[in-house]
Amino acid sequence: MGVAYSVGEVDHLYTFFVQWSPNIYRKRNNKSSSEKDMATKKTVSNSKASKKWEIITVKDSKRRLSLCSSVDSEAEEYQEEDDALPVLSDHSQLLDDHHLLKLAAHMPPRTRGYRWHLVYSTAIHGSSLKTLYRNMAGLDSPVLLVIKDVQKKVFGAFSSDPFKVSKYCYGTGETFLFSFNPDFQQYRWSGENSYFVSGNLESLQIGGGGDGFALWLDADLYHGASFSCPTFKNAPLSTHEDFIIQDVEVWTVQS
Known part of the structure; x- marks a missing residue:
C-alpha cells in the first residue's frame, strides 16, 4: 500500500536529502542546469546562423552564375590577349x-x-x-x-x-x-x-x-x-x- 505526501512534505523531504547527501543531489541539479545552459546557447547559435541564410529563386541563381562566368571569362580573355602580345x-x-x-x-x-x-x-x-x-x-x-x-x-x-x-x-x-x-x-x-x-x-x-x-x-x-x-x-x-x-x-x- 503506497504512502501519499503533500507538496509541503515533499519539499521538506527534498531539503532533508540535500542536506544529508549534498554531493549526489547538488551534482544532479548542477548537471541539469548546465544542460539547460548548453541548450540555451545552442538555440541562440542556431538563431544567429539562421540569419545568414538567404532564400533565392532558381532564376536568380542562374543569373548570378551567368554574371560571374561572363566577368571571369572577360578577365581571362583580356589577360590572354595581353600576355600574347609580343614586345x-x-x-x-x-x-x-x-x-x-x-x-x-x-x-x-x-x-x-x-x-x-x-x-x-x-x-x-x-x-x-x-x-x-x-x-x-x-x-x-x-x-x-x-x-x-x-x-x-x-x-x-x-x-x-x-x-x-x-x-x-x-x-x-x-x-x-x-x-x-x-x-x-x-x-x-x-x-x-x-x-x-x-x-x-x-x-x-x-x-x-x-x-x-x-x-x-x-x-x-x-x-x-x-x-x-x-x-x-x-x-x-x-x-x-x-x-x-x-x-x-x-x-x-x-x-
Whole structure:
C-alpha cells in the first residue's frame, strides 16, 4: 500500500536529502542546469546562423552564375590577349596589334615570351637581298618575314632558320606561311617534301616542288611571286601570283 505526501512534505523531504547527501543531489541539479545552459546557447547559435541564410529563386541563381562566368571569362580573355602580345625592339611599319596577336598565337611554343628584334627593314636598310642576308650573318634563331605589296596585302613566312645563301634547302617543319587577306590564314608544312627555304644572290625561295614557289623574292626586293606548292598546300599569298613589293621586314625571336 503506497504512502501519499503533500507538496509541503515533499519539499521538506527534498531539503532533508540535500542536506544529508549534498554531493549526489547538488551534482544532479548542477548537471541539469548546465544542460539547460548548453541548450540555451545552442538555440541562440542556431538563431544567429539562421540569419545568414538567404532564400533565392532558381532564376536568380542562374543569373548570378551567368554574371560571374561572363566577368571571369572577360578577365581571362583580356589577360590572354595581353600576355600574347609580343614586345618589339623597334616600331613596325607593317604589323599592328591585330597582326601581332595572330602571329604570336601560331608561332612555335619555344618562341613565345621573348622580345622580337628587327633584323632587316626596307624602310631602314634599303631594298637589297644582299643586305638582308648580311644582317643575318651569324644569327642562330628563327625569323619572321613580313611583306606588304602595293595592293596593301600583308603576308609572309616564319622560318625555323635565318635566311642565308645555300646550295641546298634548309629549315624544319616549324616553317609556315601566312597571309592577312584580310582574315588570317596559316599554311603549315604538308609533309610531302622538305623544300622549306633556299636562297642565292639572285632570289629567295620558300616552298617548292610544283609549278612555282610558295614565295619568291628577287634580288632588289621589288618583284615577288606566290604560287600554290606541295610543301605547304597553300593558296597564293598575294591577291595576284605576281606582285610588286612595297615594304619588307624581318624579325628574329631570341632570348
